[in-house]
Amino acid sequence: MERSQYLEEVMDRQPGAMIAYTPEFEVVWRNRSAEIAAPSVRPGVNLYDALRPFTNEEKLDRLLLRGEKVMFGAAEGQPVLEWLVHHEKLSNGDEILMAWDPDITDEIVQRRATFSMAAAHELRSPLTALIGFAEILEMEPENLSPAQIEAVTIIRQNAVYLQTLVNDILDLTSNSFGELMLELEPASVVEPIEAAVRSLQESITARDQTVTMDLAAGLPEIEIDPRRVRQMVQNLVQNAHTHNPKGTRIDVSAEVRNDGIAITVADTGRGIPFDPPELAFGSFRHGGAIDFSQMTGSGIGLTVTKRLAELQRGTISVESSPDGSRFEIWLPIDRANAMTRIPPGPA
Amino acid sequence: MSRVLVAEDSTAVRLLLRRRLEMEGHEVIEARDGAEAVEAAVGDESKDPDLVLMDAMMPNVDGAEALERVKEKAPELPVLVVTAMDRLEGSPAWKLADGHLTKPIDFGELFARIDLLTGGRPRPGSPSP
Numbered sequence: 337m338e339r340s341q342y343l344e345e346v347m348d349r350q351p352g353a354m355i356a357y358t359p360e361f362e363v364v365w366r367n368r369s370a371e372i373a374a375p376s377v378r379p380g381v382n383l384y385d386a387l388r389p390f391t392n393e394e395k396l397d398r399l400l401l402r403g404e405k406v407m408f409g410a411a412e413g414q415p416v417l418e419w420l421v422h423h424e425k426l427s428n429g430d431e432i433l434m435a436w437d438p439d440i441t442d443e444i445v446q447r448r449a450t451f452s453m454a455a456a457h458e459l460r461s462p463l464t465a466l467i468g469f470a471e472i473l474e475m476e477p478e479n480l481s482p483a484q485i486e487a488v489t490i491i492r493q494n495a496v497y498l499q500t501l502v503n504d505i506l507d508l509t510s511n512s513f514g515e516l517m518l519e520l521e522p523a524s525v526v527e528p529i530e531a532a533v534r535s536l537q538e539s540i541t542a543r544d545q546t547v548t549m550d551l552a553a554g555l556p557e558i559e560i561d562p563r564r565v566r567q568m569v570q571n572l573v574q575n576a577h578t579h580n581p582k583g584t585r586i587d588v589s590a591e592v593r594n595d596g597i598a599i600t601v602a603d604t605g606r607g608i609p610f611d612p613p614e615l616a617f618g619s620f621r622h623g624g625a626i627d628f629s630q631m632t633g634s635g636i637g638l639t640v641t642k643r644l645a646e647l648q649r650g651t652i653s654v655e656s657s658p659d660g661s662r663f664e665i666w667l668p669i670d671r672a673n674a675m676t677r678i679p680p681g682p683a
Numbered sequence: 684m685s686r687v688l689v690a691e692d693s694t695a696v697r698l699l700l701r702r703r704l705e706m707e708g709h710e711v712i713e714a715r716d717g718a719e720a721v722e723a724a725v726g727d728e729s730k731d732p733d734l735v736l737m738d739a740m741m742p743n744v745d746g747a748e749a750l751e752r753v754k755e756k757a758p759e760l761p762v763l764v765v766t767a768m769d770r771l772e773g774s775p776a777w778k779l780a781d782g783h784l785t786k787p788i789d790f791g792e793l794f795a796r797i798d799l800l801t802g803g804r805p806r807p808g809s810p811s812p
Contacts, residue, residue: 457740460767464787465695471790472702499787506769
């Protein structure tokens, strides 16, 4: 038996599916497991297009553009597979996509994530009661003393904050298993930004901080998930508010820049205690598993914000000094063609 | 105003829903799990609710099964599902629901939905507008 034929047979006997493709996504070769799992992904076709019928664009972006591990079934009635771009390229630059049945891997990680999702859901009922009864008290302020009004306001504000944290944890756990999906529509960023600032205005003022908004006139509508844009801005403003002293000024602005819309949240606080400041976003991009030990108090919100920016094919950057920090979310105006690839690093 | 059956296993949330619904002028009947919800919705004629507010996750009979049983006997009775999840999934029964709300509950939206779903069917004997 010739050596190449022999190696071909070795590859064909692998239980995992393997697909080799060019940097332009043209499928070059596949083993037999890949042929069985996804018959339509054959040599010559475009890998991105060939996988599209099996899953959503968000997952394909995460898999092929950002090198994350994702899960989806390759065909009706077939088991859900885990997909990952191997981080070692072939010597001619071609890449290898692998897929395997998750039953044989990281069951423990999955169980842990299932637990945090269940726990987060359990938290939502008591939070509903907390926020709801605080609101009932606030409906008749004339029955309360000023000190009681202050107390109930703080209870409600913190319950609402806890609710955003719970939502962030849910987003992180579901995102790591690839279920986080965007609801995209052509929309302006103005309303989500205003809603985010409005929701924190009272709390900011109460701490003797100020918040300003400077949104450029005539910002174009772009394809975004408005609810997620609001969540991102709210996370950044909340972060600037919570981690900085009294008197801090928070400036939120938006303008057109580099074929996209740049949303900036800058503060006059004391800066971020990370060097480089990008560490604040957390460092568990690869493989999709969550390492909660990597998170700090501000980590959850910032990590979620970064993932949401990436899901919308945008970016997030940060600058920090002892005189304050400056976060910038950039979202592409032409989302359909903004497919920047982040090379997968070591897993 | 409507008679609302609140099926919810959390005592605090059930009481919250009662208070807010009563403040809006609705009448409230309570059920603590799915089995009680089905009984109150379609088993006990004296209860006769105009609308059911059903928690998705409940002991004994869960929300999906309770919804299915209610709709089997009374397809016209509107059922709003309240869930702590982001979306309803895991059961084909959810498509029988007349809508769903997520926790924490947006009461403005809840009241609007109730009015919309019961608006065309005033209670017999209630004063006409």
